[in-house]
Amino acid sequence: MKVNSFFYCLGQGFAGIKRNKVFFLASVATIAACVFMVGLLMSVILNVNYVIKEAQDSVCITVFFEPEVTETDIADMNKRINEWEEVSRVEYTSPEEAWETFKEEYFKDNPELAEGFANDNPLATSASFTIYLTEISYQQKVVERLESMTGIRQVNKSEITASALSDFGKIAGGASLAIIIVLLAVSIFLISNTITTGITVRAEEIRVMKYVGATDFFVKSPFVFEGVIIGLIGAIIPLVVLFFVYRSAINYVVEQLQTFSSAFAMLPLKTVFVLLIPVSLILGAGIGLIGSSIATNKYIKV
Amino acid sequence: MIRLEKVTKTYGDNHTHALDHVSLNIQKGEFVFIVGDSGAGKSTLFKLLIKELQPSSGEIYVNGKRVTRLRRRKIPMLRRDIGVVFQDFRLLKDRNVYQNIAFAQRVISVPASKIRKNVAEVLTLTGISEKYRSYPDQLSGGEQQRVALARALVNKPKILLADEPTGNLDPGNSKIIMDILEEVNRRGTTVVVVTHNHEIVRHMNKRVINLKNGIVVNDIGEGGLRA
Ligand SMILES: Nc1ncnc2c1ncn2[C@@H]1O[C@H](COP(=O)(O)OP(=O)(O)OP(=O)(O)O)[C@@H](O)[C@H]1O
Numbered sequence: 001m002k003v004n005s006f007f008y009c010l011g012q013g014f015a016g017i018k019r020n021k022v023f024f025l026a027s028v029a030t031i032a033a034c035v036f037m038v039g040l041l042m043s044v045i046l047n048v049n050y051v052i053k054e055a056q057d058s059v060c061i062t063v064f065f066e067p068e069v070t071e072t073d074i075a076d077m078n079k080r081i082n083e084w085e086e087v088s089r090v091e092y093t094s095p096e097e098a099w100e101t102f103k104e105e106y107f108k109d110n111p112e113l114a115e116g117f118a119n120d121n122p123l124a125t126s127a128s129f130t131i132y133l134t135e136i137s138y139q140q141k142v143v144e145r146l147e148s149m150t151g152i153r154q155v156n157k158s159e160i161t162a163s164a165l166s167d168f169g170k171i172a173g174g175a176s177l178a179i180i181i182v183l184l185a186v187s188i189f190l191i192s193n194t195i196t197t198g199i200t201v202r203a204e205e206i207r208v209m210k211y212v213g214a215t216d217f218f219v220k221s222p223f224v225f226e227g228v229i230i231g232l233i234g235a236i237i238p239l240v241v242l243f244f245v246y247r248s249a250i251n252y253v254v255e256q257l258q259t260f261s262s263a264f265a266m267l268p269l270k271t272v273f274v275l276l277i278p279v280s281l282i283l284g285a286g287i288g289l290i291g292s293s294i295a296t297n298k299y300i301k302v
Numbered sequence: 303m304i305r306l307e308k309v310t311k312t313y314g315d316n317h318t319h320a321l322d323h324v325s326l327n328i329q330k331g332e333f334v335f336i337v338g339d340s341g342a343g344k345s346t347l348f349k350l351l352i353k354e355l356q357p358s359s360g361e362i363y364v365n366g367k368r369v370t371r372l373r374r375r376k377i378p379m380l381r382r383d384i385g386v387v388f389q390d391f392r393l394l395k396d397r398n399v400y401q402n403i404a405f406a407q408r409v410i411s412v413p414a415s416k417i418r419k420n421v422a423e424v425l426t427l428t429g430i431s432e433k434y435r436s437y438p439d440q441l442s443g444g445e446q447q448r449v450a451l452a453r454a455l456v457n458k459p460k461i462l463l464a465d466e467p468t469g470n471l472d473p474g475n476s477k478i479i480m481d482i483l484e485e486v487n488r489r490g491t492t493v494v495v496v497t498h499n500h501e502i503v504r505h506m507n508k509r510v511i512n513l514k515n516g517i518v519v520n521d522i523g524e525g526g527l528r529a
């Protein structure tokens with residue numbers, strides 16, 4: 001298509017919208033609702049995954065040993081545990097390291113007090129493993145396995161309910177997906193109706209175009225443009241709304257929730273919108289394209 | 303330029319044929335009248351030529367193209383070679399004369415600068431230059447007919463098909479239209495005119511194809527012989 005014809009068809013597309021305002025608004029509204037749901041679901045999924053991932057990295061099991069366990073036993077255990085597929089890595093903390101950490105934490109202001117223990121490490125039996133897991137859901141299994149091992153005095157696990165979080169995510173995701181599919185169908189239906197009305201209004205014009213030898217593509221493209229424009233407008237509105245919603249959500253989480261627990265975290269605005277903007281625009285334009293193609297293929301024949 | 307071989311057209315499951323084994327041959331540069339009673343199949347013939355309809359049987363060739371086998375996406379190119387004037391004008395009421403004619407060029411992607419020149423040319427040829435800003439319902443029947451003619455001519459077709467171009471016109475206006483058609487023919491366009499007006503047919507002394515119930519009953523003056 002030539003450049004001037006492109007602009008002609010684009011202009012005709014806008015003209016079509018102006019002729020057909022009520023249908024236009026209805027189509028934009030449903031597409032906006034659909035894209036909004038998709039955007040919301042995407043933001044939630046991205047953030048739930050993010051929180052799970054963060055939690056995963058911080059979840060660890062701490063293991064303390066029986067007093068009679070020797071260093072060689074510990075080295076041997078370290079090697080064995082490291083081979084479990086649920087385990088991503090094992091960090092060994094020797095009694096000396098434990099004492100150093102403890103000292104720093106509790107005798108920071110008066111180190112001379114700590115000096116009294118210099119040759120008699122009060123944490124001599126505090127050697128430990130810190131075990132990181134490949135996936136959070138393995139925690140219970142690994143804990144049980146560790147508890148059944150000999151030489152282990154105590155197993156401490158993180159109290160995290162990541163599985164509950166991901167279950168919630170699945171249910172919410174399923175419900176939103178159903179809503180999105182319904183909205184998607186309604187959007188396509190409404191757009192194709194809008195375009196069909198436009199085609200009916202311009203039937204005489206289309207007839208003349210065909211008699212003088214306009215190509216199918218030329219006859220159809222104003223309507224396709226009309227559909228895509230409607231779709232894009234329908235996508236931009238929820239993007240703007242989501243932008244403000246997301247920004248206040250971040251503020252809320254940072255100011256209110258994170259004081260209760262650091263488990264509450266949100267992805268930065270940019271990270272989410274870098275994905276959300278193209279997905280929404282493509283979705284909107286796609287709905288417009290499909291809706292108008294249905295209408296033009298059905299009602300414009302040479 | 304136009305060749306029909308045993309063309310038959312039956313609408314739906316109707317048993318009467320709108321066209322019944324019609325064979326004819328129209329040379330490049332000819333001026334031909336097609337006459338016949340209402341329902342004889344004249345408009346059907348035009349629709350077959352621009353592939354708005356597909357014949358039930360037979361072959362049609364236009365400008366070297368085998369119309370009956372032409373692919374769907376090649377139809378626009380066929381139609382750019384054929385200008386058609388319809389019985390009912392089919393002008394767009396929301397556009398003025400200039401816009402109606404320019405529209406025909408616009409939609410086949412002619413550049414704007416050429417459109418201005420070409421439209422001016424056909425406005426002059428059809429003698430409606432002064433009315434170029436009028437809307438169709440501000441024009442007389444004869445003027446509307448000339449706009450329809452200008453629109454059919456602006457794309458410089460090789461063939462002009464005119465269905466009843468003088469249908470509702472008085473003798474004066476009919477004469478103007480016929481003069482334009484003759485001028486167009488003189489410039490090299492093959493012209494085929496459907497008409498009921500025997501006065502004009504007699505006066506013009508051209509080839510006349512007479513259709514009756516879808517059959518060519520006589521073809522006077524074919525091959526340059528004028529009756
Ligand atoms: N779309 C259609 N469906 C069914 N029958 C049709 C259709 N169009 C035309 N016919 C029939 O085909 C026959 C030829 O019609 P056509 O329009 O070609 O006649 P015509 O010669 O142009 O007549 P007129 O001088 O009145 O315009 C007629 O009997 C008509 O009833």
Ligand SMILES: [Mg+2]
Pocket residue numbers: 344345346389465
């Ligand atoms: Mg007719």
